[in-house]
Amino acid sequence: MESSTRSVYRWVRRERARKKRNLYKQVFSLNFDWTLAFYLAIYTGVMLLIMFEWLQDFIPMFESWQTTSASWLWLLPFAVLIRACSQSFFHPGICFTSSELKLSVLPHSRNRLFWLMVAERGLVHCTVAFTASSLLGIITPFSLLFLLKVAALYTLFFLLTLLIHWKMYSVSRRKKLLTILVIFAVVGFSRYLILLAGWSGFAMGFALCMVLTGINFYLLPRALHHVDWAKVVGANDAKVWNIRLISQVTRIEIKPPKRYGILQTYLRSRRAKQRFTNIYSLYHRLWRNHLQSQFKYIGTTIVTCIVILTVLPGQVEWMLLITTPIALFIYIEVAASLFEEQFHQEPILRLLPIEEKGWRTTYIKWAATGVSLLVITFFITSWLLAGLNIGLFIQIIGLVYLAVHELLGQIRERMYKVQRINYRKNELLQLAGYTVLGLGVYFAPFMLAIFLLPWIGKYKSF
């Protein structure tokens, strides 16, 4: 029966992979372009050669990085442990899906299935870690031995934290947070031991290894006790099948399970259950939830915008006249996409007639918060580069004006799209707006032209 469980499990995995492969093929056949692929391959090859040549010039720098990294290597086991604990907020680490759960209802042991999956995950991680470190050892000036040492350390602690990750997924958020805090306290104490008591990094790593081994011995016979199976398979099913690209192309909709974080706990409080006296509060609630579910996407966008508004102009000052319109454009496009996404994501909203004004006005308040972050970043960068002057205030007013104007326009367009109303996008006027913004950053009085744009749009169609 044991070998039969393995063969059935492998067969299910193979069939799942085959189905996913077919779905990918469909996506690929829709999006693949031979000409583009050919040029991309040549471009990648040339880039790799250039990078290889370029990296040779930095060998001394890499050697110094390697020495610094080596002295901090003792932190890696703690980092792997914190990673496992923090990831346990989102997924259980072992991909036990509803298929495996159904298999366990048949004459196949759940325990056996679980350990097969643990072995598989450990093996895959080990292979990836060593292959990646070998490749990096070949193509970068880091020494192969050093990278293999990192891979070995990572693999060891990954294996030691796998079971902890799995068990922590089913415990309460409070316990998870507490565990992370304890780990941070231990890291701080370890630093103290290294600096003041003269412990070596190796001793710290070894001590942690022993503690984790002890915990693993304790958890081994209890791996399947008190597991929240519904939560586990819900998260894993979503992870295995909810591939955004695939669901869009094949129109297979698998909604990921709702995560109930700290914010949602608040939302589910007694106060949140109160009936709305103003419908806009209901819309705000739904926007807040939607934006929280897209937090990663929003965070990446805002960080990207802030980076291009600060780092590039920090190197070359005049870059600000290019990066400001780009950052604003990226932010507004993402904000508009998120607005539209809400109406596609929630089945009930696809069904209901949309009360346009309420949905738009409530969302704009949320989107404006992000705009204010960009404006503040722009203000600080310009201040540091050119100091405070009247021109900067004109630029700020122009930037805010264009941002609000564009945001309102884009949200209105997305609403037309949701409502399937035909509209004619004035791309030339939009381009003119961003061009004037760039020119205004170069020479502030140009910014005044931004105020003419809505007027031009009203009377002149391009």
Next chain:
Amino acid sequence: MNDLDVLSVDNCDVYIRDHHILTDVSFRTLRGTITALVGHNGAGKSTLMKAIIGSQEKSAGRISVAGIDQDDQFSFYKPQFSYIPEEPLLMSELTVYQHFQLYQKSYNIPDDSFKQRVDQYTEAFELTDKLDEYPESLSKGMRQKAQTICALLPEVPLLLIDEPFMGLDVYAGAYLERLLADRKNDGTSILLTTHQLDKVRELADEFVMLKEGAVSSSGAVEQFHELDRRHT
């Protein structure tokens, strides 16, 4: 199209990926009638419902409700119907009552009518003590009742119902039957799908039979005898 037509489906084709799911489907439902959409499993009933509500793209044909075309005036088309799906589509962020509020605003239901209907329906469906609960703390039947009330709150020309009695207990089912009859008498056109053939004969005035994605027969319910088999 005549004045009594409420829903008008003309030559609709639907493809899902490469599969031709609906082929040249045409039929009409009239004011003050209940039309049953029947067919074997996989005949295309749910796809047709989705095409009518606009969540399934059609590759050809036209659909209109109360003379308003789905493709030309979608934002005016949507307030013309309400829909009770087979599986409740409630949002986990909102309580039952907050769902009613969402429907109130979306269909622009006046406060006094809203309050009166909520009181009436929640009492009849025995949901008064569950109004401030989130969907996941309700049983499947309770969720179905909440979804049914949501769709019954607006007064619209067309009511679409996918398996109306699925998940409802006998009392709720009997109440819904009476309510549908009342709505019909008030002039609402009702299109429902069901596998319960006795209900078709009891409730419906007209039927439309789908077989492998096409209309195989339609007419007065008296002419309805039995379901076409999938392969004959």
